[in-house]
Amino acid sequence: MTSAVATPVIAPEIFDDKSARRRRGRPDYVGIGLWISLGITALLWFLPLYLMFMTSVKGRPDLNSTPMWSLPTTWEWGNYASAIDTGDFWTTAGNSLLIAIIKVPLGLAIAAAAAYALARIRFRGGRAVLMVIAIGSMVPVQIGLGPLFSTMLNLGLLDSLYGLILPYLAFGIPYQIFVLYGFFRGVPEELEESARIDGASTFRIFWQIVLPLAKPALAALFVLDFVATWNEYAMATTLLRTQSNWTIPLAVQSFSTQYGTDYGPMNAFIFMSAIPVLIVYLLFQRYFVQGALAGAVKG
Amino acid sequence: MATVALVTEGRAKRRTPKHHRLTLALPYLIPAVVLYGWFLLYPMLDAVRLSFFEWSGFRIQEPVWVGFDNYVRLFTQDAVFWTAFGNSVVWVILSLILPTGIALILALGLNRKMVGRNLMRAVFYIPAVFASITVAAMWRWIYNPTLGFVNQFLEAVGLGAWTQSWLGDPQFALGSIFIANIWQAVGFSMVLFLAGLQTVPVELIEAAKLDGANAWQRFRAVTVPALRPTTIVVIILTIINSLKVFDLVVGMTGGGPAQSTQVLALWSYTQSFTNHQFGMGGAVATVLLIVTLALVIPYMAWSMKGEDR
Numbered sequence: 001m002t003s004a005v006a007t008p009v010i011a012p013e014i015f016d017d018k019s020a021r022r023r024r025g026r027p028d029y030v031g032i033g034l035w036i037s038l039g040i041t042a043l044l045w046f047l048p049l050y051l052m053f054m055t056s057v058k059g060r061p062d063l064n065s066t067p068m069w070s071l072p073t074t075w076e077w078g079n080y081a082s083a084i085d086t087g088d089f090w091t092t093a094g095n096s097l098l099i100a101i102i103k104v105p106l107g108l109a110i111a112a113a114a115a116y117a118l119a120r121i122r123f124r125g126g127r128a129v130l131m132v133i134a135i136g137s138m139v140p141v142q143i144g145l146g147p148l149f150s151t152m153l154n155l156g157l158l159d160s161l162y163g164l165i166l167p168y169l170a171f172g173i174p175y176q177i178f179v180l181y182g183f184f185r186g187v188p189e190e191l192e193e194s195a196r197i198d199g200a201s202t203f204r205i206f207w208q209i210v211l212p213l214a215k216p217a218l219a220a221l222f223v224l225d226f227v228a229t230w231n232e233y234a235m236a237t238t239l240l241r242t243q244s245n246w247t248i249p250l251a252v253q254s255f256s257t258q259y260g261t262d263y264g265p266m267n268a269f270i271f272m273s274a275i276p277v278l279i280v281y282l283l284f285q286r287y288f289v290q291g292a293l294a295g296a297v298k299g
Numbered sequence: 300m301a302t303v304a305l306v307t308e309g310r311a312k313r314r315t316p317k318h319h320r321l322t323l324a325l326p327y328l329i330p331a332v333v334l335y336g337w338f339l340l341y342p343m344l345d346a347v348r349l350s351f352f353e354w355s356g357f358r359i360q361e362p363v364w365v366g367f368d369n370y371v372r373l374f375t376q377d378a379v380f381w382t383a384f385g386n387s388v389v390w391v392i393l394s395l396i397l398p399t400g401i402a403l404i405l406a407l408g409l410n411r412k413m414v415g416r417n418l419m420r421a422v423f424y425i426p427a428v429f430a431s432i433t434v435a436a437m438w439r440w441i442y443n444p445t446l447g448f449v450n451q452f453l454e455a456v457g458l459g460a461w462t463q464s465w466l467g468d469p470q471f472a473l474g475s476i477f478i479a480n481i482w483q484a485v486g487f488s489m490v491l492f493l494a495g496l497q498t499v500p501v502e503l504i505e506a507a508k509l510d511g512a513n514a515w516q517r518f519r520a521v522t523v524p525a526l527r528p529t530t531i532v533v534i535i536l537t538i539i540n541s542l543k544v545f546d547l548v549v550g551m552t553g554g555g556p557a558q559s560t561q562v563l564a565l566w567s568y569t570q571s572f573t574n575h576q577f578g579m580g581g582a583v584a585t586v587l588l589i590v591t592l593a594l595v596i597p598y599m600a601w602s603m604k605g606e607d608r
Contacts, residue, residue, distance in 0.1 A: 031413065038408050042419040048482060049425065051448050052437050067455065068441075068448040114331035117324035124321055129332070131599065136339050138535075138595040140543040142564035143584040144342030146356070146571040147349060151342060153358070170338030173331050202323055231430035233546045238572065249432045249546075263440050270433040277428045 056080070056267035063263060076264060083255075083269035086262065091244060092251040095161055097276065099168065099247065100229045107169045107225060108218060111176035116206045118177070119184035120192065130181060137174035145238050152239055159241040167235055172228070176221050183217045184210055219287030226280045248273045343588065349581035356577040369582040379558045380583060383566040386473060387590070390562060391541040393477060398484040399537050403530075405485065406492030407522075420493075427486035435550020438479040442466050442551075466552050469559035476551050476560055483547075484540070488533045495529025496522070535598045542591050563587040 051068050058066070059076040066073065083089065117123070118130050148167055149158070157163025187210055195205050211218075233249040240246060252273075255266035350369050354362035373380050409420055426434065441448045442465040450462040465475040499522050507517045545564045548554060554561040554569065561569075563583060571580030 031411070034408055034411065035413050038405070038413075038419055039415070041405070042422045045426070045482065045485075046422045048437060048441060049422075051441060055440060063446060067451050068446065069452075110330045110334065113327040117327035121320050121324040121327070123324040126324070129328070132340070133331070133335060134599055135592070135595065136335060136343075138539050138599075139343060139591050140539070140545075140564050140587060142543065142545055142568055143346055143588050143591075144339060145568060146577050146580050146584070147342040147345035148338065149356075149572075150345075151338065166334065167338040170334045173335055174339070177331060206327070227428055231432075233430060233432040233549075234568075238568075249430045252430075252433050252436050252550075255436075261436075261440070266436060267440070270429065270437060273433060274429050278425075281428060 052267045052270065055263050056083075056265075056271055058264055060264065079264040079268040080272065082262075083265040083272060086265055087251040087254050087269040087273075088243070088246070089251070089269065089272060092246050092248050093273070093276070095245060096230050096247040099161065099165055100226055102162075103165050103168050103172070103229055104222060104225045106165075107172045108176060108221060110169065111173045111221075112180055112211060112214065112218065113206070114173070115177045115180035115184055116210055119181045120187070120206075120210060121202070130177075133174045134178045135174075137178050141171055141234055145234065148235070149238055158239060159245060161240070161245050164236065164239055167239070168229060168232065171235070172225050176225070179217055179221060180214060183214045187213055216287045219284045223281055223284045223287075227277050230277050343584075346581045346584040347588065349577050350579075350585045352578045352581075354577040355575045356571060357575070362578070365578065369578045373579065373582050373586070377579070379561055379566060380586075382558055383561040383563050383583070384586070386561060387542060387544075387563045387587075389473070390477070390480075390544055391538055391594075394480070394484065394537050394541040395534060397477075398481045399488055399533060401481065402485045402488035402533070403492050405489045406496060409489070410493060410496045420489075423489055424486035426483045429483065431483065431546035432550045434479055434483050435476075435547045438476075438482075439466065439551050442475055467556055469556050472552050472556060473560045476547055479551065480544070480547055484537075488537065491529055491533050491536075492526070495526050498529070499525040531598070531601075535595065538594050539591070542587065542594075563590070 054069065054072065055063065056079055057075050057077060058072040058079075059074060062072050062074070062076070114133075118126050152158045152160075152163060152167070155163070157166065191209055192205055195209055200208070231249060232247070236247050236250055240250065252266065252269065255262045255269065349362065351364060351366060352362035353365045353369070354360065405423055409416055409423075429437075440446075444450060444462075444464045444467065447465075449465060453459060453461050463471055466472050503521045504517055507521055512520065543564055544562055545568070548560055548562055548565050552560045554565050564587060567580045567583035567587060569580075570576045570583055574580075
């Protein structure tokens, strides 16, 4: 499963001069050295994950008396059950999922429509609108958090799970418009023109011609947005109060009390909380890379 | 013949006056503009407005106009602000060097066909899918002074004298948080660089090989130019993410000890929501906004160049 996560890029072997060397009958020292250093770095990167896992299967006595990297003397799989309990996993994961399932497709649809108008209809003032929106994709969320709190309070949407979707949409849309605009700009005009002559409406052109062409970008944005929404903390912690409304990132707080932190169950919870994101990533990874590529090249 | 007719007709269509096209565009544009304006643009501009008021944030109290007082206080009396400002600057600079450099090196290495390549890519990418707030919780445990990995490891290899209260010592806290940030941030930039490496024209590499260019020359002459657009995107995203850093600091130190890990985004938040000084919070937010725009607008100008409107 893990190896599949990483297939993102099937790259041409640009630096691969291994075959050339092999022909000359010399061992590929560069390749071996590279492999060893990459392997060591990868182990270093894996280490925190390993430590987390070890912590997630140890009871308190083991945590207090054995080194962090050692295997547990008794495997405390019960930590996972108590993580579900303490972190109220089904409620918080349900809340996060609910938000993501509504927010991500809706946001993409709204962003795609706007990007279409900006890139293909090209009306007066479009460039200024694009500029203002693009800048919005770059400004830190925290700048507006104070006033956003007041806005949500005035709307009676403070501490509302569905209410949170509105600012989430607003903060996701600019970047998506920015990326999709680049994509739509690349659609050949002839495609659109011939459809128009065949009598297609603007909406049909958007829905049946332009949008399908943007599938890789949409898939990439879907993954990025799902991950970002699932993991969002700053706005959620500002705008949600009641524990039954908490999302996954807020629930991590449940493991710390004034008496200390329950590290075993907490690490179990962290692992479980990443599962939906990994699933989405695995499902869309093929497109994700094409989209990341397009986004990167577009500039 | 038919195509010619199609094209001319199409051209005519495109010459629809621009104000007419606006009515056509509005239905597509309105949902995005309303949401963006209401829940992002307005709060941000309102933060700037609030920076000229003194306000506790409580509804029963009216904001009081104080002009530039908040800024004067911020620049002359608020020592925490300068710490936060400095830390944010340091964070941006370090982020541009360390995680970005590591990501580039890893991408170049992992672009080569080798055993276990996919597994390695996975290992580097997985930290990026964890929520930053959970990464903070994980690493707080790793840095735990008595039971945490770092100190236990130092003891085990005989470097017991080096053990520290990593997050509790103002000297080490920010660096310790930054290491967790490197761990998490490398994967995403690496994927972007790997994607960018796909745009390196293979024919050019082959041609250079035939001309006898060595690996370094091929890298300099072909790979580096081809990677330029990707690099610019990675750099801009890194800057933006560095200015946004919040979750990691909140989760690991909350800005402490003694405000030593304070950053602009968190200080703005703390002033507003903890100290109930929405005016001061707004002033910090405004400074952060100006810093962000100063870094981002040149990029925007560059990226919009060549658009034909």
